[in-house]
Structure formats: structure tokens, C-alpha cells
Amino acid sequence: DQQVKQNSPSLSVQEGRISILNCDYTNSMFDYFLWYKKYPAEGPTFLISISSIKDKNEDGRFTVFLNKSAKHLSLHIVPSQPGDSAVYFCAASARNYGQNFVFGPGTRLSVLP
Amino acid sequence: DAGVIQSPRHEVTEMGQEVTLRCKPISGHNSLFWYRQTMMRGLELLIYFNNNVPIDDSGMPEDRFSAKMPNASFSTLKIQPSEPRDSAVYFCASSLRTLGGEQYFGPGTRLTVT
Numbered sequence: 001d002q003q004v005k006q007n008s009p010s011l012s013v014q015e016g017r018i019s020i021l022n023c024d025y026t027n028s029m030f031d032y033f034l035w036y037k038k039y040p041a042e043g044p045t046f047l048i049s050i051s052s053i054k055d056k057n058e059d060g061r062f063t064v065f066l067n068k069s070a071k072h073l074s075l076h077i078v079p080s081q082p083g084d085s086a087v088y089f090c091a092a093s094a095r096n097y098g099q100n101f102v103f104g105p106g107t108r109l110s111v112l113p
Numbered sequence: 114d115a116g117v118i119q120s121p122r123h124e125v126t127e128m129g130q131e132v133t134l135r136c137k138p139i140s141g142h143n144s145l146f147w148y149r150q151t152m153m154r155g156l157e158l159l160i161y162f163n164n165n166v167p168i169d170d171s172g173m174p175e176d177r178f179s180a181k182m183p184n185a186s187f188s189t190l191k192i193q194p195s196e197p198r199d200s201a202v203y204f205c206a207s208s209l210r211t212l213g214g215e216q217y218f219g220p221g222t223r224l225t226v227t
Binding site for chain 2: 041103104105
């Protein structure tokens with residue numbers, strides 16, 4: 001039973017265009033969300049986070065949107081660059097309930113030059 | 114800071130052998146996490162420590178798996194005896210906060226059990 005789902009295993013986007021990566025969750029107690037990026041042969045690296053008290057968080061080219069009623073969050077990358085090609089993991093935590101992070105299966109993003 | 118350090122980076126062993134994976138967390142971090150990544154199950158949390166004390170080991174798959182953190186700068190994950198289905202990439206991560214804090218991952222150990 002996957003509590004965090006990333007239904008698109010892969011995504012291809014042209015350089016300069018917007019990349020939208022989606023994540024759905026089932027546990028309504030989740031109150032904190034992270035996105036990680038992972039290159040081959042490296043560990044995941046933190047990208048951006050959002051708390052459930054917000055619906056948007058922006059950091060440079062990266063914006064995360066949270067829709068609590070739909071239990072859905074998305075990561076927007078604008079403009080996409082070839083260096084963004086990686087696997088992106090969504091992670092959710094129920095901090096206030098003492099639960100640690102649950103990771104989604106990941107989406108492989110390919111940004112084509 | 115050198116980040117989270119894991120060793121070895123690659124391990125190939127035969128079924129039935131003991132395997133020990135090692136991790137050095139970032140200095141000053143008080144929480145340490147062991148994850149396993151497989152194609153089938155993605156990234157799974159195996160166990161985590163807070164101030165060197167195991168807090169939740171519910172993700173440890175079987176008694177063949179054990180983890181220790183004898184001090185703030187070192188942890189081990191041991192599999193004894195190893196089986197082919199244990200083949201995966203094992204990540205160690207550390208954090209300043211136990212719950213909900215950003216975790217910093219090591220490069221992982223790719224384990225192959227033949």
C-alpha cells in the first residue's frame with residue numbers, strides 16, 4: 001500500500017520549457033513534504049520543501065505547489081535545463097504525529113537539449 | 114564538511130556471507146537513517162537513530178538485518194546471512210532533526226549477493 005505515489009515513472013521535456021512532476025499521497029496526517037533529486041551513482045539531494053500550512057513555495061527555478069484537499073503536490077521547474085535530468089523523489093512526513101518520511105517511487109526527468 | 118560518508122561503495126558477496134555496511138554522518142547531526150532502494154519497492158526506511166539510540170526499526174525486513182550506532186560519528190548495518198534478495202543500494206542519511214528535517218544522504222553502497 002503506497003502512501004506516496006508518483007504515477008509517472010518518466011518524463012521528457014524540451015530545454016527551456018516547464019517540467020511538472022506530480023505526487024499524490026493518501027495519508028491525511030502528512031504535514032510536511034520534500035522533493036529530492038538523484039543523479040546516477042549518487043545519493044538523493046534535497047531540493048525544496050513545503051509545510052501543510054502553505055500552498056506554494058518557490059526557490060529560484062523550482063516551485064512546489066500543495067493542494068491539501070486533493071492530497072496532491074507538484075514540482076515545477078522553469079525553465080528546464082539539461083542538468084535537471086535526474087530522478088525526482090517526493091517524500092512526505094507526519095511530523096506532528098511522530099512519523100518520519102515516506103518516499104515515492106520517483107520520476108525520471110529527461111531534459112532534451 | 115565532507116558530507117555523509119559510506120563504505121564500501123560496492124560490495125559483491127556470496128549468499129550466506131556476512132555483510133557490514135558503514136556510515137559516518139555529518140558532524141553535529143543527531144539523527145541517522147538507513148534506507149534501502151530497489152526497483153520494486155523504491156526507497157524504504159529501514160531504521161533510524163536519534164542521539165545514537167534506535168528509535169524505529171520497523172522497516173528492518175528480517176532478523177538477519179541489524180544496525181548499531183556505537184557513537185555519534187559511526188553506524189553499521191549488518192546482514193547475516195546475506196541472501197540474493199538483499200541485493201540493493203543501501204543509503205545512509207543524517208539530519209539535524211529526527212522528524213521532518215531535511216536529510217542529507219550518502220552516496221550509497223551497492224550490494225550484490227550472488
